[in-house]
Amino acid sequence: MYAQMIKTARSGVKTRDEMTDQEREFQDKIDNDIKIEPRDWMPDDYRATLIRQIGQHAHSEVVGQLPEGNWITRAPTLERKAILLAKVQDEAGHGLYLYSAAETLGESRDELIRLLHEGRMKYSSIFNYPTLNWADIGAVGWLVDGAAIVNQVALQRTSYGPYSRAMVRICKEESFHARQGYHAIMQMAFGTPEQKRQAQDAVNRLWFPSIMMFGPSDSESVHSEQSMAWKIKVKSNDELRQQFVDQTVPQIAYLGLDMPDPNIKWNEERGHYDYSDPDWSEFFNVIKGKGPCNVDRMNARVKAWEDGAWVRDGLLAHARKKAARNMAAE
């Protein structure tokens, strides 16, 4: 998802007998759905895992602005431009809410950004794919934000208070993202044959990367177990992916587009749509830095950070000078 392949800081789940009294009390709170708050005692591994997950989620929101920002100046109408600008601005806010949540765990935002820029932290694989034409922007809002919503709605129930509250805020803003995207692609799918072709092409290219967002199949996710026990993760990767497929297939059908995967079909027995697995070797390649846009994305982030340094330093120096002057006047 926005946080994929998060390594739990420990492997395997402790049994109750292996836990200290403090750990047992902590697990009881979690089992009773009592939120953990910043100053509460928590196991070091819980804290470390959360910092990793929330940090990666925050990075994804921020890096996720790049593929869409690419089209702000080229939006087909002034209205679409204003909408896209507002959407991308929301994503900056999402990054901020999440960095703030991570900071309550004792990790500074600057430190998280440094780790990202040094390649020691990741962001979602999906943002390493390019947005080649306007239809892609519609498809990103609809499919990528749509997949993010499925994940984030579940995470509203996550055990860490500040993370859960950030998710509640984010979810309130996300349905605008998905709807504006679907609305944009609807116009293309119902437009000229060439527009329809572009809409189909966007769905074909972005479908598998979108369902990869949920991460590898549960049978291969070695890190899930402890995160589930701690309710850092609330639903399994496959569960969330299925939910996304089930909600999205009828939306594709409504557009009159062909399914991007010939194996998508309703399975009466399971009560779900069947679908093909994405090519997981592609996923691992992208995660490793070999996706189509990894290098561009990181360069853009590092450049923005470095180009902004004089503004950050200047405003801080000004604030310190003003504070010193006020102090002297008192």
Place this chain on the structure above:
Amino acid sequence: MSNEWPLWEIFIRGQHGMSHRHVGSLHAPDAEMAIKNARDVYTRRNEGVSIWVVKAENIAASDPGDKGPLFDPSNSKIYRHPTFFDIPDEVGSM
């Protein structure tokens, strides 16, 4: 000295004559910028009519470990609740 902007806690008064409520935090070099940033981050959809910003380091908080001694004593003082007193129906609403 770290060059990270200080952290501010943001409190917003919603539309309905409510008190200010904590909505989140952000970094800003000073109070004036904190208010401007809070406006952009936390009130883009008419969520507020007034903003307070407080430097996070200036907030003192109770210790979660003191939860028992601080808050348990009120559990036994049930006479503080109006429902503790049985008033006959004839008296009317009170």
